[in-house]
Amino acid sequence: MSRGSPSMPPAVRHRLADFPFWLLALALLGVLILWAIVADRGYGQIFRALSGGVLTTLWVTVVAFVLAMLLGLIVALARTSGRPVLVQVATFYTELVRGIPILVFLFYVAFVGAPATIAAANWLTGPLQSIGWFPRLTVRNFDLTWRAIFALTICYSAFLAEIFRAGIEAVPVGQIEAARALGLRSRHIFRHIIAPQALRTILPPLGNDFVSMIKDSALVSALGVQDITQLGKVYSSGTFKFFETYNVVAFLYLTLTISLSLVVRFIERRMKRY
Secondary structure, three states: OOOOOOOOOHHHHHHHHHOOHHHHHHHHHHHHHHHHHHHOHHHHHHHHHHHHHHHHHHHHHHHHHHHHHHHHHHHHHHHOOOOHHHHHHHHHHHHHHHOOOHHHHHHHHHHHHHHHHHHHHHHHOHHHHHOOOOOOOOHHHOOHHHHHHHHHHHHHHHHHHHHHHHHHHOOOHHHHHHHHHOOOOHHHHHHHHHHHHHHHHHHHHHHHHHHHHHHHHHHHHHHOOOOHHHHHHHHHHHHOOHHHHHHHHHHHHHHHHHHHHHHHHHHHHHHHOO
């Protein structure tokens, strides 16, 4: 740098380095697509045709994620219980489920697990069916949306179990031993000592996995569930407007995922202050 050229102040350089130019670029792209939706009649029709899939996508994601957290917590507690049988069973579960692609598991639950479940239910309720107290079930009674929800629940529970396990094991052992020395029971130790500290560790990755599940929920379109992707496929195949339709599909997913990602980043910054 020459002696006469002005140098950039460190504070300004630091602000420029931290400024989210990527977010500005995405916002400009979103504004362009939104303007096309408002100004162009074709884009507006596509948006109205696909907007109903947003509720289905959110419904599948929220229900599956809540169930996955409950199941994942149970598996994590089994893995950290110290009991060899529970540890082995929980480890087998997590390694098995994480080793199968989500789409394959989705097909397995929908077309293998669902018929097997219906057959087992009919076998258990056979005596009640014979006297007319219980109707005979068919595979059609098992809704495809719920099959997709159960598949996502099982798949993500294995990943969330590892997050919960890492959060539990991050709590210092000395605090747990001190609580036991004071006579606290296991449930009180978990409630008052382990859970509050583990929550600070697991909350950011939980948020990231929720965002990932929104994207992975697009796989349920393979079962015909009327989410954003499925409605986009149906509309584009009927109108041959593939470019415009998938622009709107990408816009809807980006709006959901980026909004939630910003919420997760905000929570992370807030948690670092305390």
